[in-house]
Amino acid sequence: MTAVRVAVAFHSGFGHTARQAEAVAAGVGSxxxxxxxxxPLDELTDATWAALAAADAIVFGAPTYMGSPSAVFKAFAEASSKVWGADLGWRDKIAAGFTNSKAMSGDKLNSLVDFAVFAAQHGMIWVGLDIYPGWSESTASIEDLNRLGSWLGAMAQSDADLSAEKAPPATDLRxxxxxxxxxxxxxxxHLRGTLAA
Ligand SMILES: Cc1cc2nc3c(=O)[nH]c(=O)nc-3n(C[C@H](O)[C@H](O)[C@H](O)COP(=O)(O)O)c2cc1C
Known part of the structure; x- marks a missing residue:
């Protein structure tokens, strides 16, 4: 057992992506x-930056708005340039990402690509999903893991008329x-390897 700390750095305008963030955190805790x-990235305080500095890994998450991560997330990304400028303060941390939107596609992939490039600029090490696409054969189920078929990170879909209590569905939260x-x-x-080196 190796003690690791994972920060789930996320924005959610209406609560749907927050549900996804909570599911990522529960997975870490398992x-x-x-x-x-x-x-949460709505307000960037000293505590925000301290939590990210202390983490061994950061999972980035935001809703897809107009085909890319939400403006609140982008403001965070730009503000993080001060960490970048301090000798790549997040260098060698593990990174990953997730996004949620109302359409099955909704151009969610663009948000995940954005997160991955952002992590690369910080010298972080990107981790994707290792789950074959689900719900993609005639006998497959909407309940399959990775039903939206993403490798770069986790995707979720929330019907536009459902509140965050009802969407995204359990399948995407899994x-x-x-x-x-x-x-x-x-x-x-990664940490064990670093300690052994
Ligand atoms: C300004 C805005 C832009 C949006 N753009 C997209 C989009 O490009 N693709 C999509 O599928 N859904 C889009 N949506 C829908 C949201 O992604 C969707 O409602 C999502 O569940 C919101 O997550 P949140 O509750 O965490 O904010 C957009 C919503 C807003 C408010």
Missing amino acids: VDGATAELV TAHALGARVATITQR
């Missing part, structure tokens, strides 16, 4: 020795949970 901290567990496990391996 791994022995791993703890998750939810870090996929988010799986991403959290994977990030925790990979972070443990």
Whole structure:
């Protein structure tokens, strides 16, 4: 058991992506020795930056708005340039990402690509999903893990007329949970390797 801390840094305008963030955090917590901290990005305080600095891994999450991460997330990304400028303060942390939107596609992939490029600019190490696309054969089910078929990170879909109590559906929250567990496990391996080196 290796103790690791995973920050889930997220924005959610109406609560749907917050449900996904909570599922990622629960997935982290399902791994022995791993703890998750939810870090909302609506207000960027000293505590926000301290939580991210203390984390071994950061999972970035935001709703897809107009085909990219929400403006609140982008404001956070730009503000993080001060960490970038301080000798790549997040260098070698593990990174991953998730996004939620109303359409099945909704151009969610663009948000995940944005997160991955952002992590690369910070010298972080990106971890994707390791789950074959679900719900993609005639006998497959909407309940399959990774039903939206993403490799780069976890996707969720929320019907536009449903509140955050009802969307995204459990199937997508299970996929988010799986991403959290994977990030925790990979972070443990990464830390053990670093300590052994
Ligand atoms: C300004 C705005 C832009 C949006 N753009 C998209 C989009 O590009 N693709 C999509 O599928 N849904 C889009 N949506 C829908 C949201 O992604 C969806 O309602 C999501 O569940 C909101 O998550 P939240 O409750 O965490 O804010 C948009 C919503 C808003 C408010």
